[in-house]
Amino acid sequence: MALRLSVSGVFLDSIPRSIGSSLWAISLPVPSLLSDLWDSVLRAAPKKKTSHMKRRHRQLAGKALKDVHGLSKCPACGQIKRSHVLCPHCVKAHPVDIFSLAVTDTQILSASGASSIKVHSTTDTDFRLVQSIDNAHKVGCHHLVTGANGSRAVSAGFAGDLKAWSCEDGYWFADNATSANLAGADAWAVSLSLDGRYLAGVTQNGHIKVWDLGANGALIRDHETKGSFGTCIDLSADGRFIASGHENGAVYIFSAETGRMPFSLSGLVKPVRTLAFSPGGRILAAAGDSKVIVLYDTASGEQIANLSGHSAWILSLSWSHTGEYLLSGSFDGKVKVWSIDTKTCVATHSETEKAVWSVKWLPKIGRTEGFATAGANRSVAFYREATGG
Amino acid sequence: MAFPSNPDDRESSVRAYIDHTLASLLHELSQPPSEARPAITLRRRANRTTCIINPNTKALEAQQPAETYRTYLWPGKTAYESWKFTKTDESIWHAAVVVRILSIVDQAIRSHQRISKRDIYYIDPEYFRCQSIVNGVIDELAYTIGVERAALNVVRSDLSLSSISDAETTLVTIGRPTVAGQDTLIPRVEDDDEIDMEGVRWVLVIEKEAVFHRLARNSYYMKAIAGDGILVTGKGYPDLCTRSFVRRLFDTASNSNRRPPQFYALTDGDPHGMGIMSTYKYGSAAHLHDNARLSVPGLQWLGLRVSDAIASSDSPENSPIMSLTARDRKKITAMFQNSPVWASDGPEPEWRTELQRMLMLSIKAEIEILYEQEGGLEGWIDRKMFRQG
Secondary structure: OHHHHHHHHHHHHHHHHHHHHHHHHHHOOOOHHHHHHHHHHHHOOOOOOOOHHHHHHHHHOOOOOOOOOOEEEOOOOOOEEEOOOOOHHHHOOOOOOEEEEEEOOOEEEEEEOOOOEEEEEOOOOOOOEEEEEOOOOOOOEEEEEEOOOOOEEEEEEOOOOEEEEEEEOOEEEEOHHHHHHOOOOOEEEEEEOOOOOEEEEEEOOOOEEEEEHHHOOEEEEEEOOOOOOEEEEEEOOOOOEEEEEEOOOOEEEEEOOOOOOOEEEOOOOOOEEEEEEOOOOOEEEEEEOOOEEEEEEOOOOOEEEEEEOOOOOEEEEEEOOOOOEEEEEEOOOOEEEEEOOOOEEEEEEOOOOOOEEEEEEOOOEOOEOEEEEEEOOOOEEEEEOOOOO | OOOOOOHHHHHHHHHHHHHHHHHHHHHHHHOOOOOOOOEEEEEEOOOHHHEEEOOOOOOEEEOOOOOEEEEEEOOOOOHHHHHOOOOOOHHHHHHHHHHHHHHHHHHHHHOOOOEEHHHHHHHOHHHHOOHHHHHHHHHHHHHHHOOOHHHHOEEOOOOOEEEEOOOOOOOOOEOEOOOOOOEEEOOOOOOOOOOOOOOOOEEEEEOOHHHHHHHHHOOHHHHOOOOOEEEEEOOOOOOHHHHHHHHHHHHHHHHOOOOOOEEEEEOOEOHHHHHHHHHHHHOOHHHOOOHHHHOOOOEEEEEOOHHHHHHOOOOOOOOOOEEOOHHHHHHHHHHHHHOHHHOOOOOOHHHHHHHHHHHHHOEEEOHHHHHHOOOHHHHHHHHHHHHHO
């Protein structure tokens, strides 16, 4: 009895519904869900089927897909990989987002939401994994910086802790004494001077602090700003300037010697996410949610140029060693190379659609230059100059 | 822990415990003061620092059923003195609170009345000092006797809502016939109630009441492209009753038909939203011994992710994305450190990454931003369910 009732219910109800839907098809455009599918349906064209004979002829003529013979053993992890191709097991370094990259003369370090820091060699084209610093930060690490001579690194974890690392003969170990001195430093973004002696950091409440790691990590500067969350910081290569970017769009430049603030730069109204001094220290590049890279003259504080072209938030910037090129990575996965001479974008890479958290120029391998990118697609990608010229 | 399933057993064990405790107290009090040792010993729940995700039940549980006992003593010289309320002596006051609550519960059971924790507190707010003390004692009492809180006739105040489709094939009967198609307070589910979920394709657990009402008003539970469904909200962090209701739906669903309905969670893109979703799926740290029978292991994360929010915030004039406050950041850090759900080897690497991205970008977003989407909130949910289902 109950069954019969429910069946009749379906029947009665289905009549008005079917009328409604047929009217829809005439009078209204495709509903929103279908419109996504509709495009791909329209674009799909039937493929021409290759006949067996044709495939056979191509194979006999040596034009078919060939078997892969060039296999080798990965020197780092020992698994089989294709020769001249990066080892997928090693390069897919982290199971979670990679938030920061740092380079030394011979190595690239990557920090992620996992607890370990991975160290890859940049001296060979295999970029093999040379060390995995396990349990570096239990809840993950968001910033990682090295001094350019590669003897010291500092990492900042999501738990708010700073850790210092020392390197000897290419092997990293924890510098517990310095780490202990930095306890309670409460810095979000950090930057190391070229010689690795001074550490600059910006805190969540907008303070800019400098520690002298040569003198047991003593706090030597503490500048107060307007209290907006500090998202990024950079030290110029000559050590004369400190620049910090903030959530309210402010960019401050401090003189490292006097501790005075010659410039408070406006121009980016939205949150600043990254900034970087050119190698010569004459230009400061800053970018963020406004999708524009702004170049400032550090001598006058004036805006030199706006580099526009990104269509999403810009998360990371890096200068080439000569200062000729600027590299930028954005939230939609685009990586762009900008020429500073012409102020134009000379290359765009879009290997991924996921956020690129960090971009970094690599030290020169032989004569070619290259760079590395990493982000939400969870792997480190290496690029090198294509022309070779 | 095995609970007595028969309601009569439950009531009798509660009655027996109360009678026994009060009788032994009276016996001690009737002794000469020098020999009297009136005391109540309560079993306390395990400490929250030792919780793990049980691989079998996929719920947050204590590592081992570690229990501690707390004994409330009357150190007063005479019985009369002990009963007096003295603010200076914490232990006397605590013991008196236990006895007082025990007598309130006893009265409630004898008169077959339901009483809420809030009611108990408001009987004498000055005496109980704060709601959390009442909550703590009641939970300890329930745990000591070995029954659910509801067996003490203590129920939650009416909070949560569910909305059920009245489509022809869907009739969800909970105990008594529910007026279909209307918002109903979540009913207390008895063990022997039968739930019929024939025709239900999905269950959507929503954090916010406002969003729930919007969806219910537009009868989304009937109009969704994915089919008929059930909307549930716990108004923020869910209470035990809401969780047990969702769990009952989940049990019924997974035992029943060929295509079990999908369970989705829709919360804000902020640390509390993530915490609420974790409470539904794995349980809360405050009720470790209940989590195994309240968790919903099949719950899927529908949103809101911060990347969704960024994608929808292209209109620059009114940015719906908010900055994390210092409290939000502290909350995320605490979540990382305290709960195994967010650990690096935990069950939800995506959730963990989401929290890290929030910290990294320092942003959060509320569900309300989806109102502006193409097709509105409903269209967005349709697309999401289509992609995940």
